[in-house]
Amino acid sequence: MEESFLSKLPLEDQIDSLLGSISNRLRSNSISRFILQFESILPQIPSKEVPTPLGTIKTPEIHLPTIMPPQIDYRRKLAIKAAVGADISGLLNMVPGIGTYLNPLADALFDTYYAKIVETMDPAEYKRFLEDDKVSPSTTLAALKTFSSL
Numbered sequence: 001m002e003e004s005f006l007s008k009l010p011l012e013d014q015i016d017s018l019l020g021s022i023s024n025r026l027r028s029n030s031i032s033r034f035i036l037q038f039e040s041i042l043p044q045i046p047s048k049e050v051p052t053p054l055g056t057i058k059t060p061e062i063h064l065p066t067i068m069p070p071q072i073d074y075r076r077k078l079a080i081k082a083a084v085g086a087d088i089s090g091l092l093n094m095v096p097g098i099g100t101y102l103n104p105l106a107d108a109l110f111d112t113y114y115a116k117i118v119e120t121m122d123p124a125e126y127k128r129f130l131e132d133d134k135v136s137p138s139t140t141l142a143a144l145k146t147f148s149s150l
Helices: 012-028 030-038 074-094 103-120 123-135 139-149
Strands: 049-052 055-058
Touching (some): 012 074, 074 103, 074 139, 103 123, 123 139
Antiparallel strands (some): 049 055
C-alpha cells in the first residue's frame, strides 16, 4: 500500500488510546464477564425467507449482540480510528457561537478521515460500509457493523 502524504492523522494517538481504554474496560468489567457466561445459552432466532406476493423477504437473524469488542487486525483498526475521527470532526460544527466559522476545518478533517476509511477498506467492505453508513447515526457505528457482519 502506498504511503499517503499524511502518515499520521490528526488526533490519531488520542483516538487510539480512547479505543484501547474502552476495550480494556469492557474486558475487565464484572458485568461483561457475567453476560459472557450466559451468551451461549441465550435464545437466537435464525434467519428465515418468507414468500410474499411481491417476492421473497429474508428476515435478519435475531440475537443479542456480543458485549466484547471483536479482535481486529491492524488494517481494520485504522479504518475504525478514521471513522471515530470523522465523527469527531462533525462535532466542530456544534460548537456554540463559532461552529459556523469552524465548518471549513470540520469539512477538511472529515474528508481526510473519510479518505483514510476508503483507503483501508477492501471493495467488499467498503460496499457494505456504504450500506451501513446510510442508516447508521455515526460513521463509527457503521464501520463497526461492517466489520462485525463480514
